[in-house]
Structures are given as structure tokens and as C-alpha cells.
Amino acid sequence: MFQTKFNTSKxxxxxxxxxxxxxxxxxxxxxxPSTHITVxxxxxxxxxENLPLDNERLTFIHGSIAEQHVLxxxxxxxxxxFHLATYHGNQSSIHDPLADHANNTYTTLRLMDWVKQFNSLxxxxxxxxxxxxxxxxxxxxxxxxxxxxxxxxxxxxxSISKIIGEFYAVYYFNxxxxxxxxxxxxxxxxxxEVLGAGQWRGTPATVWRNVTPTFIYKAIKNINLPLENxxxxxxxxIYVDDICRGLIACALNGKAGEVYNLASGKDITIAEWAxxxxxTAGSTSKVELLPKRAWDNSGKRYGSTEKSEKEIGFKAEVxxxxxxxxxxxxxxxxxxxxxxxxxxxxxxxSH
Numbered sequence: 424m425f426q427t428k429f430n431t432s433k434x435x436x437x438x439x440x441x442x443x444x445x446x447x448x449x450x451x452x453x454x455x456p457s458t459h460i461t462v463x464x465x466x467x468x469x470x471x472e473n474l475p476l477d478n479e480r481l482t483f484i485h486g487s488i489a490e491q492h493v494l495x496x497x498x499x500x501x502x503x504x505f506h507l508a509t510y511h512g513n514q515s516s517i518h519d520p521l522a523d524h525a526n527n528t529y530t531t532l533r534l535m536d537w538v539k540q541f542n543s544l545x546x547x548x549x550x551x552x553x554x555x556x557x558x559x560x561x562x563x564x565x566x567x568x569x570x571x572x573x574x575x576x577x578x579x580x581x582s583i584s585k586i587i588g589e590f591y592a593v594y595y596f597n598x599x600x601x602x603x604x605x606x607x608x609x610x611x612x613x614x615x616e617v618l619g620a621g622q623w624r625g626t627p628a629t630v631w632r633n634v635t636p637t638f639i640y641k642a643i644k645n646i647n648l649p650l651e652n653x654x655x656x657x658x659x660x661i662y663v664d665d666i667c668r669g670l671i672a673c674a675l676n677g678k679a680g681e682v683y684n685l686a687s688g689k690d691i692t693i694a695e696w697a698x699x700x701x702x703t704a705g706s707t708s709k710v711e712l713l714p715k716r717a718w719d720n721s722g723k724r725y726g727s728t729e730k731s732e733k734e735i736g737f738k739a740e741v742x743x744x745x746x747x748x749x750x751x752x753x754x755x756x757x758x759x760x761x762x763x764x765x766x767x768x769x770x771x772x773s774h
Contacts, residue, residue: 427454427671431502437488438508440464442616445473447667452478463488468511468621488534499541503674506534507550514628516581517718527584535591539599546674551607553726555586564657564690564723569682569730578720596680604677606670609686609726613663614753619765630765638697639754642706652715654694659725661687662741669737676735686726687739703747
């Protein structure tokens, strides 16, 4: 079991009300009784209810780190910063590249420039994305290593923003010795991902966010599951508790200036994932075969775990069957809340 204890008192989680961020906040609070956490979130793709707001060791700031008055509340007394804020999702970024830039690229630059001279900061962990560097192939999947080069051809502004964030992380480390560590996420799933969380962002992807919560909700409701391109694409699915442990490993053990994959190290096709979800939910849902999405050339991929295991001692622990069972149970228990959140966008979906 990986160590999740900090010998520290102050942590900031930017984007801390989101799916991964709120799970990270809860894990740190649970395992570190003397740690105080400040969450900064503009609630664009998150809900305050994700957070334990009654915890006296938690401070919530509603706003964006692109705003000066928010940045000014980040003082040079913080030990660790986790930067998880993003403009959620490929499809939202394709619909509105300018919003993606404002809430993904620009926010990262503002934060790193603000803290570049901090003396107390031990580590700034930046959440990047495995899709930014993975080979675009529908042939057999190959493990994506922590390579330093990426193709200039990307499928979405989201992917571009994530890799630009890595460029800035390396720049501020080399130029200002800002202790950045880049954590490259694979496909995260787990309890707490609420369909429709946050504000309407222009497309149905605001509600039908990622494949796992979408499939689980539809399976519970016995609705057919949409499989683009026959579900031949594959992904490296990693449980949210493992991602949180990996982020903490990056903070505690990561070498400043370096990058680490947070991955399970194996790929599962979307068709296989759909079948597992239907079985776990005890559903009568069938699959609905759809054409390939024109923009999506990210075929089969998974992340190499070799460097993370060797250098920061991180290895995913939760088997996907166990993980899916937990998410199905959580979704059933929170169905009323999820549907109330989805209904906020009903007027947009009906047009």
C-alpha cells in the first residue's frame, strides 16, 4: 500500500471540486490530520457538493486562477500545489477552442508565473494527459513511455493545451527552478464523476462526459450503449483512488522537472469495457454501433508503468472489475443527485 501521508501543513488543489480533485482532497484530509487544504475552482465542470465543505481544514475559493484576485490569495507559505483544473474534454474544446485556451492553457501559465519565485513550495504537480503523446494508431496497442516528443498533429485543442502545459512546466523548471512534476493521466474512472456537473459548455458532452459514467448510467437505466467505430479503440482505465495515490507519489517522490505516467499498464477495448459494465450492472442494455467520430484518431493505447514504479514507487492497485463494481454501486446510490445535475442542461439537450 502506497504511503499517502504528508509531513506538511498547507496544500492547494486547483480544480479541487472536480471528479479527480475532490477525491484527492478527501484522501489527503483522511490521511493527514494536520494538513489544511485550499481548493480553488470556478465550478465550470464541477459541483461544490463534491467537497466535504463542513471540514474545518478545508477552505474553498470560488474562482479561476486566471483572475488576479484569486492568484493573490496564493501566498508563499504553501508546501504543495496540485494543478488539476482544465477545460473538460476533447469535444468541448473542439466546440470552443477559445474557452479551452482561457481555461486550460492560460490558467496554467498564470499559475506557474505567479508561484515561480516561491521559496516554500516543495512541488507543483501538473496533471497532463496520456493522449497528448500517444501514437495515433488503430493497430495493436503499444505502451506509451514518458517520451519528450509528440506529433504536431493533435485531435483537439484540449490535447494541445495539455502538452503546452507540459512545455511551460519544463520551461519554468529550467528558467526559474520551479519544482514542477508532470503527471500524465490515462483514462480515469471511479465514484464521484457526476454527469452534467458544472456549466453548459455547448455540446451534449457537457452531460455525457466520459465513456465510463455514461455507460454505467445508461446500463443502470437499461438504455443501449453507443459504440463509435464498433468499440475497437482501446484505453488504459485507471481507478480514481489509484490516480490520487499517483498524484501524491509525484508530489512526495517525483523529481522536479520530470514526468510520470499514472497508468494501469494494460488496455481494454471500449467494446470489452461496455460488456463488463453491462454485466456488472446486471443490465439488459445492448450496444448500438455508430460510425467513427470524424475528429477522433486516437485508437489503441496504454501507458507504460516502468518509470513510475521504479522512480516514484507507484503502481495501480485496483483491478478494473473491482473498480467497476464500486462505481456501479456508487452510481445507484447517487442516482437522484446525478439526474438532478443532468436536468440542469435539459433545455440545451432538447434543442
